[in-house]
Amino acid sequence: MDKMPGWADAVLVPLISLILAAILSALVIIGIGEDPVAAFKLMVDGALMRSSGWGYTLYYATNFIFTGLAVSVAFHARLFNIGGEGQAMIGGLGVALACLYIPWPNWYVALIGATASAALFGAMWAFIPAYLQAKRGSHIVITTIMFNFIAAAVLNYVLVNILRPQGAMDPSTAKFPEPTHLPTFQDMFSTAETAMFRGAPANVTFFLALVMCLVVWALIWRTRLGYEIRAFGESESAAKYAGISPVKITVVAMLISGGLAGMMALNTTMGEAERLVMNATEGAGFIGIAVALMGRSHPFGVLLAALLFGFLYQGGAELALWTNIPRELIVVIQALVILFTGALDNMVRMPLEKIFLARRRAQSGSAR
Amino acid sequence: MDFLTLLQVLDSTIRLATPLLLACLAGLFSERAGIFDIGLEGKMLAAAFFSAAVAALTGDVWMGLGAGIAASLALSVIHGLASITFRGNQLISGVAINFLAAGLTVLIAQDWFQQGGRTPSLVGEARFEPITLPGAEAAANIPVIGQIYSELISGHSELVYIAFLMVPLTWWLLYRTRFGLRLRAVGEAPEAVDTAGVSVVGLRYVAVGICGVLCGIAGAYLATALQAGFVKDMTAGRGFIALAALIFAKWRPWYALYACLLFGLLQAVALRYQNIDLGAFVVPVQFMDALPYILTVVILAGFVGKAIPPRAGGEPYVKER
Numbered sequence: 302m303d304k305m306p307g308w309a310d311a312v313l314v315p316l317i318s319l320i321l322a323a324i325l326s327a328l329v330i331i332g333i334g335e336d337p338v339a340a341f342k343l344m345v346d347g348a349l350m351r352s353s354g355w356g357y358t359l360y361y362a363t364n365f366i367f368t369g370l371a372v373s374v375a376f377h378a379r380l381f382n383i384g385g386e387g388q389a390m391i392g393g394l395g396v397a398l399a400c401l402y403i404p405w406p407n408w409y410v411a412l413i414g415a416t417a418s419a420a421l422f423g424a425m426w427a428f429i430p431a432y433l434q435a436k437r438g439s440h441i442v443i444t445t446i447m448f449n450f451i452a453a454a455v456l457n458y459v460l461v462n463i464l465r466p467q468g469a470m471d472p473s474t475a476k477f478p479e480p481t482h483l484p485t486f487q488d489m490f491s492t493a494e495t496a497m498f499r500g501a502p503a504n505v506t507f508f509l510a511l512v513m514c515l516v517v518w519a520l521i522w523r524t525r526l527g528y529e530i531r532a533f534g535e536s537e538s539a540a541k542y543a544g545i546s547p548v549k550i551t552v553v554a555m556l557i558s559g560g561l562a563g564m565m566a567l568n569t570t571m572g573e574a575e576r577l578v579m580n581a582t583e584g585a586g587f588i589g590i591a592v593a594l595m596g597r598s599h600p601f602g603v604l605l606a607a608l609l610f611g612f613l614y615q616g617g618a619e620l621a622l623w624t625n626i627p628r629e630l631i632v633v634i635q636a637l638v639i640l641f642t643g644a645l646d647n648m649v650r651m652p653l654e655k656i657f658l659a660r661r662r663a664q665s666g667s668a669r
Numbered sequence: 670m671d672f673l674t675l676l677q678v679l680d681s682t683i684r685l686a687t688p689l690l691l692a693c694l695a696g697l698f699s700e701r702a703g704i705f706d707i708g709l710e711g712k713m714l715a716a717a718f719f720s721a722a723v724a725a726l727t728g729d730v731w732m733g734l735g736a737g738i739a740a741s742l743a744l745s746v747i748h749g750l751a752s753i754t755f756r757g758n759q760l761i762s763g764v765a766i767n768f769l770a771a772g773l774t775v776l777i778a779q780d781w782f783q784q785g786g787r788t789p790s791l792v793g794e795a796r797f798e799p800i801t802l803p804g805a806e807a808a809a810n811i812p813v814i815g816q817i818y819s820e821l822i823s824g825h826s827e828l829v830y831i832a833f834l835m836v837p838l839t840w841w842l843l844y845r846t847r848f849g850l851r852l853r854a855v856g857e858a859p860e861a862v863d864t865a866g867v868s869v870v871g872l873r874y875v876a877v878g879i880c881g882v883l884c885g886i887a888g889a890y891l892a893t894a895l896q897a898g899f900v901k902d903m904t905a906g907r908g909f910i911a912l913a914a915l916i917f918a919k920w921r922p923w924y925a926l927y928a929c930l931l932f933g934l935l936q937a938v939a940l941r942y943q944n945i946d947l948g949a950f951v952v953p954v955q956f957m958d959a960l961p962y963i964l965t966v967v968i969l970a971g972f973v974g975k976a977i978p979p980r981a982g983g984e985p986y987v988k989e990r
Contacts, residue, residue: 381761439971450958451966455955457955457958458955590764627776630772636767636772637765640762643765644758644765646755
């Protein structure tokens with residue numbers, strides 16, 4: 302018998318963790334001599350009260366949906382893919398190569414091609430750690446960390462020595478050609494009279510991210526492969542007994558995870574910068590961990606958590622602009638969310654389980 | 670390359686290997702007791718900031734060292750709570766600690782010093798100065814042996830010598846004391862330690878605490894000896910290189926020294942020569958940067974001797990009832 306009803310596990314535990322993280326964040330803000338209520342108001346104003354603010358919030362959220370889904374899929378197979386950052390960097394390389402060297406007729410064909418390329422490159426970068434885990438038992442957390450650093454070195458080399466246009470100073474590729482430029486929210490939603498989402502980087506990739514939420518949901522809960530992934534994650538020995546190959550599931554789950562992480566680069570590289578720059582991922586690969594933990598590895602939860610982090614990112618930028626609070630506040634909040642929803646999960650869960658058990662005992666006692 | 674250049678590269682190797690070595694030994698204690706620690710980076714970073722900040726405020730580098738160790742220990746306590754008391758995921762806890770340190774250091778630095786997330790430059794007593802070993806100046810005139818003594822062995826700060834002395838000390842503690850035996854046992858078979866009536870939780874907290882102290886020294890060395898002050902993200906992945914060195918050394922103290930010296934040498938060479946021209950082809954500097962990580966993956970893959978971590982590593986211990 303479960304100790305807690307399903308809703309408490311899915312909603313109550315993350316909510317309490319989030320509240321704990323928020324309280325501590327507020328204490329941090331007080332600690333550096335600022336007013337947390339005023340700071341929160343400023344964040345809401347900057348991120349949610351104007352359409353351009355929403356444009357940034359949704360832009361960041363797009364990144365986090367992709368990386369959050371990437372971490373989630375791996376979590377379902379009980380694999381901790383900490384290498385989303387590296388996979389997204391290499392995915393960016395895939396986007397850049399596709400955009401620069403293939404003459405696309407228009408943006409939607411280009412988007413399909415670049416998506417395939419990004420996913421392929423990201424998956425490729427996840428393949429070696431996955432294979433080593435499956436075949437040689439090398440711990441996937443350590444290998445994916447190492448692959449993050451190797452990816453940074455590879456990208457640095459490729460940008461500085463190969464893809465940088467002649468005479469350019471900063472390590473980045475040339476601007477992508479015109480037909481690959483994706484429509485932004487401003488292009489899509491502005492009418493002749495009113496400009497919506499002015500100057501904001503949110504673009505059509507956001508809808509691709511929403512589609513991927515649905516695809517991942519269907520994959521995990523409506524296909525045979527998804528069943529195998531979950532079975533493997535629940536119990537490796539049971540899965541083996543049922544004829545599921547651990548090698549296959551480990552590799553396939555990591556390929557999907559890497560592909561999703563790689564697709565994140567579409568948003569930053571093709572949608573926003575329109576060229577590949579050195580730090581295109583901006584740590585989104587790591588935020589995916591917080592997003593997946595908070596979203597309980599469910600695509601809908603990931604979507605909500607990604608929106609929350611999008612809000613925090615844009616709100617944090619506003620804070621850095623108007624107050625003395627640096628952007629790193631967001632890193633602290635992110636750390637607290639990971640700590641409470643991930644590592645200290647039992648701290649919240651154990652007392653709650655006790656409360657529910659006590660209530661159930663009291664109820665069954667009175668029924669008799 | 671002449672002899673003096675070689676000495677300079679090796680000298681810089683020792684300086685760069687020191688923080689790696691301290692962090693690597695820190696990880697060794699923790700992981701040998703069965704607690705995975707990917708938060709070495711964060712602990713070093715927190716220690717780097719607090720040591721530099723307190724040294725800048727008090728003008729006393731030893732106060733700074735104490736503050737650095739305290740900050741690192743505080744993060745160790747969080748890691749211990751999450752992974753020992755609440756039996757959470759040790760890897761996720763490590764990730765959280767890294768981010769906590771990365772964010773808080775800049776936040777507090779900006780609040781205290783308003784210099785864009787850095788501390789003021791440390792001068793005089795606020796910094797560990799190189800110490801000249803006895804007779805080093807006289808020995809400088811003797812070719813080879815004297816030069817090695819005066820250039821390579823003498824002229825480092827106290828923390829460098831502490832770091833290198835930690836290697837035999839760690840070896841002795843782990844392999845020649847009762848505490849060491851229990852510590853290793855708790856990482857391999859905690860149920861056996863529990864049956865013998867020794868506290869698994871207590872031993873693991875002690876291991877995590879030692880890890881915190883060593884990371885604290887490593888961070889303080891970065892900010893008050895290797896460099897003069899704290900800058901944002903100054904650990905720059907050293908915690909992960911130390912982790913790589915730990916795996917490379919297969920969780921053994923003397924091999925940890927060799928691995929850290931090797932990775933220190935790679936850093937020293939990458940720092941001194943940008944691209945290395947071997948005639949037939951050029952080794953790019955990025956390859957040198959990535960080499961520690963590539964070597965670790967190769968070792969982990971088990972093609973060159975398999976790296977097997979402590980058996981109970983990463984598993985929270987649940988007492989049988």
